[in-house]
């Protein structure tokens with residue numbers, strides 16, 4: 001029987017389980033399966049730290065949604081693992097590598113954590129979108145009984161993971177719990193997609209709610225906040241520095257002009273430490 005410690009955290013209510021396997025010999029999938037089966041634990045994402053593969057990084061990170069699918073980015077989860085690593089090293093910076101690229105993190109004077117999420121990607125194949133829809137001008141979805149508000153002409157962007165962002169005049173009119181899965185699984189998105197619905201409050205402020213790929217409605221989604229901020233700025237509806245209000249709280253997003261990188265800043269919360277039991281001896285132990 002192998003026991004693996006984990007740390008339960010959250011980023012604005014986005015439920016995160018942090019598992020540090022840099023010194024442990026255990027298969028990430030087995031650990032995530034044990035976390036999913038653990039009574040009383042609910043998480044949106046599990047952030048699994050593995051031994052670093054690149055010089056100058058603290059860990060290679062695998063990101064698992066609650067449905068077991070893997071993701072290339074998780075903004076809220078990255079702030080959580082940065083807090084975990086900085087608490088252990090005593091440094092105020094941390095660097096991670098994921099399938100989506102490098103994530104450079106630092107702690108600010110006020111205790112918040114900033115993450116350089118890299119540059120956004122907009123090309124059809126980078127989102128990715130299906131070639132079947134290459135001549136599509138825009139995506140339109142009926143979102144309620146006939147005549148109800150229809151969302152259309154969304155933005156699509158990859159910030160390490162795929163996002164589609166609809167801009168609406170009244171966020172409350174959209175039943176994202178109902179239409180989120182319809183869009184997440186739409187054939188236009190061969191790797192599925194995170195679905196954001198945003199309302200522009202001012203040139204410096206957005207309101208956003210998110211249906212997450214592989215996790216459903218969450219209280220906050222850092223990468224979706226990045227996607228919405230970049231999309232609003234591209235449409236000249238906001239500037240490049242915006243506050244994004246999510247159901248769980250507020251993030252600041254800066255889309256830098258000089259290097260095109262997106263910097264997300266926000267809080268983290270450490271809830272408790274616990275452990276999970278792994279049945280069989282891990283392969284390669």
Ligand SMILES: N[C@H](CCC[C@H](N)C(=O)O)C(=O)O
Pocket residue numbers: 014044045065070071072073074075076077161162194212213214215220221222223224
């Ligand atoms: N559901 C996302 C991963 C987690 C994103 C979110 N929790 C965040 O804070 O960015 C995906 O499958 O791409």
